[in-house]
Amino acid sequence: MVKLYLKGKTMSENTNPYTLSFGKQPPQMVSRFYEMQNIIDAFTNDPPSNQVYILTGVRGSGKTVTMTGIAKELQKDKDWIIVNLTAEYDLVESLAAELGEKKELKQFFKLEGLSVSLPGITIDVKNASPVTDAKVAVSKMLKLIKKKGKTVLVTLDEVSNNGSIKKFASVFQILLREELPVYLIMTGLYENIRSLQDEKSLTFLYRAPRVELPPLSLRAIADNYKKTFFLDQERANEMAELTKGYPYAFQLLGFLTWRANGDYYSILTEYRRYLEDYVYDKIFSEMSEKDRIVALGIAESVSGNVDEIKNILNLRQNEWNPYRKRLLDKGIILVPERGKVSFMLPFFAEFLQENQ
């Protein structure tokens, strides 16, 4: 890992508008209007066309930021109650606690005579014996929330297939069956989501639509850089191309360029090193041996034509197909046009070639 010797600033010492931190809403956003609006529409249709969505994509593709953006948008409507859960704890208990903690709800639950005693949440009602089972508490709370005409969105970041998620999902499935006003957005790496969706008992998850986050619009990125760095269109386009629309790269290139007072040529080596140290090493370590070999074949092809790649790798079509699909699903490659593939991540081909 490179040391964090970065100290923002310069571009005449004003605060750097770009950020390298993951998971937080960045000050400089490139709109994901289409992906976000699709989900918002599905949730707010009457009746809703979907109550569960799963966002996947490679590390740094903006899953957390997109999910948070949707939650923020929905929260503008006072009838939506947002609950962000962290996978480390018991999710059903956490949901009960979070709902019971909301000031306006706690009072309401009490008035309606719902008494609860659970880790993290106590609602005392005189002469009522408290609910001590988290599942029952959540279901009762949601029935009251429904009566109040409100809706709950649960967000769940970075899920993987473990006991806690499975337990939560099976409870969630029952809540949906009871037609309670509850919605869910989850994010996760493709492999983790896939393994969770393959769980036979969780049918609603199996059917839940996955949204794979595509690259950001290069035009929008160019517009952003053009404004920030006072560039002409050609240079702004050139800078945008250097990111391939990969969200982390957009922040990183902006961040380093700001520090270099707009001279993006001077920081290209550093840019590549950051991409490698902070994301590509990790992505690479999570690829199987065979995926790496196939990815290297793609990196070595000049044209990006599938025929050339199969030749390099000595693969027949039916052997190539599953690898192509895996790399596509993980968000490592994309299909720019029929019969071609290319990497979603900037300088990933160079990274693979240098690391073989």
Ligand SMILES: Nc1ncnc2c1ncn2[C@@H]1O[C@H](COP(=O)(O)OP(=O)(O)OP(=O)(O)O)[C@@H](O)[C@H]1O
């Ligand atoms: N729409 C966007 N516009 C501009 N920058 C973005 C956008 N979405 C994400 N980013 C930036 O990209 C980086 C990664 O975003 P985020 O943390 O959401 O990715 P992630 O997919 O959740 O990654 P991980 O799998 O590691 O959790 C952050 O620096 C964030 O600021």
Ligand SMILES: [Mg+2]
């Ligand atoms: Mg994330």
